[in-house]
Amino acid sequence: xxxxxxxxxxxxxxxxxxxxxxxxxxxxxxxxxxxxxxxxxxxxxxxxxxxxxxxxxxxxxxxxxxxxxxxxxxxxxxxxxxxxxxxxxxxxxxxxxxxxxxxxxxxxxxxxxxxxxxxxxxxxxxxxxxxxxxxxxxxxxxxxxxxxxxxxxxxxxxxxxxxxxxxxxxxxxxxxxxxxxxxxxxxxxxxxxxxxxxxxxxxxxxxxxxxxxxxxxxxxxxxxxxxxxxxxxxxxxxxxxxxxxxxxxxxxxxxxxxxxxxxxxxxxxxxxxxxxxxxxxxxxxxxxxxxxx
Amino acid sequence: xxxxxxxxxxxxxxxxxxxxxxxxxxxxxxxxxxxxxxxxxxxxxxxxxxxxxxxxxxxxxxxxxxxxxxxxxxxxxxxxxxxxxxxxxxxxxxxxxxxxxxxxxxxxxxxxxxxxxxxxxxxxxxxxxxxxxxxxxxxxxxxxxxxxxxxxxxxxxxxxxxxxxxxxxxxxxxxxxxxxxxxxxxxxxxxxxxxxxxxxxxxxxxxxxxxxxxxxxxxxxxxxxxxxxxxxxxxxxxxxxxxxxxxxxxxxxxxxxxxxxxxxxxxxxxxxxxxxxxxxxxxxxxxxxxxxx
Numbered sequence: 001x002x003x004x005x006x007x008x009x010x011x012x013x014x015x016x017x018x019x020x021x022x023x024x025x026x027x028x029x030x031x032x033x034x035x036x037x038x039x040x041x042x043x044x045x046x047x048x049x050x051x052x053x054x055x056x057x058x059x060x061x062x063x064x065x066x067x068x069x070x071x072x073x074x075x076x077x078x079x080x081x082x083x084x085x086x087x088x089x090x091x092x093x094x095x096x097x098x099x100x101x102x103x104x105x106x107x108x109x110x111x112x113x114x115x116x117x118x119x120x121x122x123x124x125x126x127x128x129x130x131x132x133x134x135x136x137x138x139x140x141x142x143x144x145x146x147x148x149x150x151x152x153x154x155x156x157x158x159x160x161x162x163x164x165x166x167x168x169x170x171x172x173x174x175x176x177x178x179x180x181x182x183x184x185x186x187x188x189x190x191x192x193x194x195x196x197x198x199x200x201x202x203x204x205x206x207x208x209x210x211x212x213x214x215x216x217x218x219x220x221x222x223x224x225x226x227x228x229x230x231x232x233x234x235x236x237x238x239x240x241x242x243x244x245x246x247x248x249x250x251x252x253x254x255x256x257x258x259x260x261x262x263x264x265x266x267x268x269x270x271x272x273x274x275x276x277x278x279x280x281x282x283x284x285x286x287x288x289x290x291x292x293x
Numbered sequence: 294x295x296x297x298x299x300x301x302x303x304x305x306x307x308x309x310x311x312x313x314x315x316x317x318x319x320x321x322x323x324x325x326x327x328x329x330x331x332x333x334x335x336x337x338x339x340x341x342x343x344x345x346x347x348x349x350x351x352x353x354x355x356x357x358x359x360x361x362x363x364x365x366x367x368x369x370x371x372x373x374x375x376x377x378x379x380x381x382x383x384x385x386x387x388x389x390x391x392x393x394x395x396x397x398x399x400x401x402x403x404x405x406x407x408x409x410x411x412x413x414x415x416x417x418x419x420x421x422x423x424x425x426x427x428x429x430x431x432x433x434x435x436x437x438x439x440x441x442x443x444x445x446x447x448x449x450x451x452x453x454x455x456x457x458x459x460x461x462x463x464x465x466x467x468x469x470x471x472x473x474x475x476x477x478x479x480x481x482x483x484x485x486x487x488x489x490x491x492x493x494x495x496x497x498x499x500x501x502x503x504x505x506x507x508x509x510x511x512x513x514x515x516x517x518x519x520x521x522x523x524x525x526x527x528x529x530x531x532x533x534x535x536x537x538x539x540x541x542x543x544x545x546x547x548x549x550x551x552x553x554x555x556x557x558x559x560x561x562x563x564x565x566x567x568x569x570x571x572x573x574x575x576x577x578x579x580x581x582x583x584x585x586x
Contacts, residue, residue, distance in 0.1 A: 026519075027546045034547075055571075111464040171404040171464045174567040177523040177544040226319075230470040251470040253320045254327075274467040278348075 003126045005194045006040040009092040009104040010187065014064050014155050015275070016051025017172040020183050021107030021165075031184065036192035043101070045091060047155060048084060055173050057275060065153040069095060072158075085155075093158035096150065103163070104156035105190065107183060110168030111274040112283075113237040115139045116182050119164035120210075121147040121154075127161055128205075128293035130193050135208040137189075139182050141240055143269060143286065145213040163190070169237070172274060205293055211240065211267055211286035219282040220250060220258065229258055231272045231282065239269045242288075250282070296419045298487045299333040302385040302397040303480065307357050307448050308568070309344025310465040313476050314400030314458075324477065329485035336385060336394065340448060341377060348466050350568060358446040362388060365451075378448075386451035389443065396456070397449035398483065400476060403461030404567040405576075406530040408432045409475050412457035413503075414440035414447075420454055421498075421586035423486050428501040430482075432475050434533055436562060436579065438506040456483070462530070465567060498586055504533065504560055504579035512575040513543060513551065522551055524565045524575060532562045535581075543575070 010028070012021025024031065028044040046052060048063045059080050066076075066085035072095055076082045092101045103126075110117075116139050120127055123144065134140045143166075149157050156162030165186060167179045219227040229250035235243065242265050243249070250258040260266075266285040270276060273283075303321070305314025317324065321337040339345060341356045352373050359369075359378035365388055369375045385394045396419075403410075409432050413420055416437065427433045436459075442450050449455030458479060460472045512520040522543035528536065535558050536542070543551040553559075559578040563569060566576075 023546060030547065111467065171567045174404065174565055174570065175520075175523045176526075176529060176565070178526040178529065180523060180546070181526075181548060227468075230468045230473060233469075233471040233474075236469060236471065253316060253473070254323065255474060272467055272469070274464045277467065 003102075003124065004198055005102040005126065006198075007043070007101045007103075008038070008040060008191075008194070009043045009045060009101040009156075009159060011045045011047050011092075011104060011106045011155060013049065013052045014047040014106055015057045015062075015108060015172075016048050016053070017055050017057050018107075018109035019173065019175045020109050020167050020170065020180055022046065022052050023175060023180065024107060024183065024187070035188050036195060038191045038195050040102075040194075040198065043092060045088065047088060048081065050080060057172065064155055067095065067155050067157050068153045069150040071153070088155065089158050095158040101159040103161055103194070104159040105187060106154075106156040106162060106164045108164060108166045109170045109172065109179070110166050110270060111171055112168050112270045112272060113239040114166050114168040114269065115141055115240075116179070116186050117141045117143050117166040117168075117269070118186075119143045119145055119166055121145060121152065121157070121164075122149070122161060123293070124161055126197060127163065129197065129203055130163075130190060131210075132206050132208055132293040133193050133203065134186065134189055137185075140186065142208065142210040143213070144210050207290055207292050209288055210291050211269065211288055214266060214285045214287050216281045216284050217249075218280045219277075220252075227277075228252060232257055235268065235271060235283075237271070239271050240267055242266070243268050243285075296395075296417065297491055298395040298419065299491075300336070300394045300396075301331070301333060301484075301487070302336045302338060302394040302449075302452060304338045304340050304385075304397060304399045304448060306342065306345045307340040307399055308350045308355075308401060308465075309341050309346070310348050310350050311400075311402035312466065312468045313402050313460050313463065313473050315339065315345050316468060316473065317400060317476065317480070328481050329488060331484045331488050333395075333487075333491065338381065338384060340381060341374065343373060350465065357448050360388065360448050360450050361446045362443040364446070381448065382451050388451040394452040396454055396487070397452040398480060399447075399449040399455060399457045401457060401459045402463045402465065402472070403459050403563060404464055405461050405563045405565060406532040407459050407461040407562065408434055408533075409472070409479050410434045410436050410459040410562070411479075412436045412438055412459055414438060414445065414450070414457075415442065415454060416586070417454055419490060420456065422490065422496055423456075423483060424503075425499050425501055425586040426486050426496065427479065427482055430479075433479065435501065435503040436506070437503050500583055500585050502581055503584050504562065504581055507559060507578040507580050509574045509577050510542075511573045512570075513545075520570075521545060525550055528561065528564060528576075530564070532564050533560055535559070536561050536578075
């Protein structure tokens with residue numbers, strides 16, 4: 001089957017305090033003039049305007065956990081984010097239908113040193129080719145987190161394929177100009193590549209490095225769920241750098257190191273992400289692989 | 294008059310999501326065992342426990358704006374923070390009285406690259422001497438922000454003298470182990486110095502650099518109060534580095550630089566502090582001076 005990308009949704013503010021995407025959508029009318037020509041349809045969307053106004057991740061429920069097929073068919077009543085999820089599903093979905101957007105770019109921020117990470121749930125031929133193209137930029141990383149579409153709670157799972165753009169480090173509720181420019185550049189390259197793809201361009205497969213999700217690690221915690229240690233200073237900001245067994249992972253409040261006890265070398269990401277303290281994630285571990293895409 | 298420091302208040306969680314101080318107070322019983330002997334009284338205090346629980350800066354009103362003499366005498370009714378301010382004034386004040394603590398160390402965090410900044414409102418002989426001692430550590434900065442005590446809204450203004458410890462960069466609601474260790478080290482040095490001071494030690498005055506508050510600058514904004522530009526990438530993280538007239542200050546959303554138009558060289562601090570977006574401060578400007586303290 002020939003993949004054609006005729007309808008692209010560009011989404012910001014899925015989390016209201018992740019400001020790069022919010023400002024990209026707010027300035028879309030001006031930004032679109034600087035983008036390469038794209039002959040398909042583009043739908044810019046500010047996903048959670050109320051959370052944006054309050055400069056919070058979400059109001060009642062994390063919007064980016066509202067898009068499983070089950071929730072879309074049996075929504076939580078009286079929930080602001082669930083109501084908005086149903087609206088968004090009409091605009092960029094419906095999930096699983098032939099009318100759904102061919103591609104969603106969902107723009108997020110992380111407080112971790114993620115550079116501009118493309119999180120990929122399902123690397124189909126188009127996604128592989130666009131990632132291979134983007135991997136030539138030194139500020140881009142490719143992070144594969146497989147996620148069966150119908151069970152996925154994430155907003156972009158309502159489209160046929162998606163790229164979650166995760167830019168950091170940036171404190172939630174603030175903006176960094178360099179990351180803004182890099183994300184803008186990334187979107188521009190995706191539009192340019194997509195236009196060429198639609199005209200039949202199929203680049204030669206090439207070798208690139210990707211990071212495959214392995215597992216999440218939480219902080220050590222006490223019975224009240226309070227953390228007993230912090231990310232070790234030698235690991236802070238070292239996203240995408242290798243971590244070997246027995247290297248320091250955490251530091252407790254007396255200054256003692258707690259080492260990584262896994263059996264194999266891993267590549268941590270989302271190290272010390274502020275929004276994940278409440279989710280019980282101190283960092284995620286990935287395995288670096290070489291692929292031909 | 295001979296200054297003696299007999300009662301020290303150590304305060305964390307004045308802002309509930311500034312976690313370095315919160316964890317220092319939570320672990321005070323263990324930490325105090327590692328501190329040098331201090332023969333006076335120490336009062337550790339978690340200032341805003343409800344905001345700490347909710348991991349927010351404050352619940353109803355910024356607690357660190359509740360301590361003017363006027364507010365303490367005519368408190369805002371039905372305000373959680375004001376009620377707590379009156380309690381704290383009893384524990385570590387009363388403001389302006391002879392019973393007040395001789396010294397408060399109030400521990401804060403900033404998302405800006407502040408290292409461990411000691412903010413000084415009133416450099417009396419003791420404060421000068423302890424700052425001169427601490428300035429020998431490469432992670433310490435001295436920032437002078439004069440503030441008449443009775444009008445000051447800040448918590449530590451209820452004591453006879455104070456040092457606000459401002460550690461960054463750290464995303465609010467998260468912790469960095471290195472900053473935790475540095476703040477702990479700073480407190481340990483202050484206790485050790487104070488004990489010697491109380492026994493009559495008076496070091497020779499020495500030359501050091503301090504940064505005097507000059508003025509605050511806001512982001513360019515539109516009529517809806519939305520920002521029209523971000524901190525310029527070349528200025529991001531450059532706290533305490535000189536900024537010359539005509540150097541880039543902001544970058545607008547089209548990528549254009551907006552330069553600093555002031556008449557003189559300045560040293561910016563609190564650059565891109567997340568909590569100050571709502572207060573209309575993009576950065577503060579200081580002037581670097583050499584003093585003999």
